[in-house]
Amino acid sequence: MAQTRTRNRRSRRRRKQSSPVRKFIVVIIVLALLCAAVYFVAANFGKAQRFIGSKLYPLKYSEYVDKAAEEYGVDKALVYAMMRTESHFNKDAVSSAGAIGLMQLTPDTYEWLCNKRDIDYVDGGLYEPSINIDFGTYLISYLFEEFGDEKLVIAAYNAGPDNVKAWLNNSEYSPDGKTLATIPYEETEKHVDKVLDAEDKYNKLYFS
Numbered sequence: 001m002a003q004t005r006t007r008n009r010r011s012r013r014r015r016k017q018s019s020p021v022r023k024f025i026v027v028i029i030v031l032a033l034l035c036a037a038v039y040f041v042a043a044n045f046g047k048a049q050r051f052i053g054s055k056l057y058p059l060k061y062s063e064y065v066d067k068a069a070e071e072y073g074v075d076k077a078l079v080y081a082m083m084r085t086e087s088h089f090n091k092d093a094v095s096s097a098g099a100i101g102l103m104q105l106t107p108d109t110y111e112w113l114c115n116k117r118d119i120d121y122v123d124g125g126l127y128e129p130s131i132n133i134d135f136g137t138y139l140i141s142y143l144f145e146e147f148g149d150e151k152l153v154i155a156a157y158n159a160g161p162d163n164v165k166a167w168l169n170n171s172e173y174s175p176d177g178k179t180l181a182t183i184p185y186e187e188t189e190k191h192v193d194k195v196l197d198a199e200d201k202y203n204k205l206y207f208s
Helices: 002-056 062-072 076-087 107-117 129-147 150-159 161-168 186-206
Strands: none
Touching: 002 186, 062 076, 062 129, 076 129, 076 150, 076 186, 107 129, 129 150, 129 161, 150 161, 150 186
């Protein structure tokens, strides 16, 4: 009986002595696993960001964007940003104001641009991505010639150049007649911010 109690006490001492060692080993293993996890996340974070970004800001219709952007001297990032904001790349999109297609041009604007460019008007042409992107990009180029400032160009694309000219002539909105301190149309102001933000995302993802 005495020998049994002695063996039991020795066994308990061995368990007590080995318990801190086991805890230390467990801590080391956990730390190693955490370090490995952190390293894996850090190594793949950039790839994950780019993957998610490419889904949120895709390069759709690139063959038409590349051609039009080069022909009219417009940054591709701006064309993509405008298209994403205007229609989310829905070629069949129609707004409540009657704007059609990828870059949301109205039939009246399309007809005016056709006359200006001496190009035949194509009935239903705005639903064709090649035509819509070409005319939308041409319009951006034209507005740059008119205003020379990207913020004004985007505002004019949304609200019309005549409205932007009126705002520039109003000291309440423009301190110098060349830039806008305030855009009186809330919808246009939000639209400009969205396009500029999307353009920044496109530049960071693909063009920088």
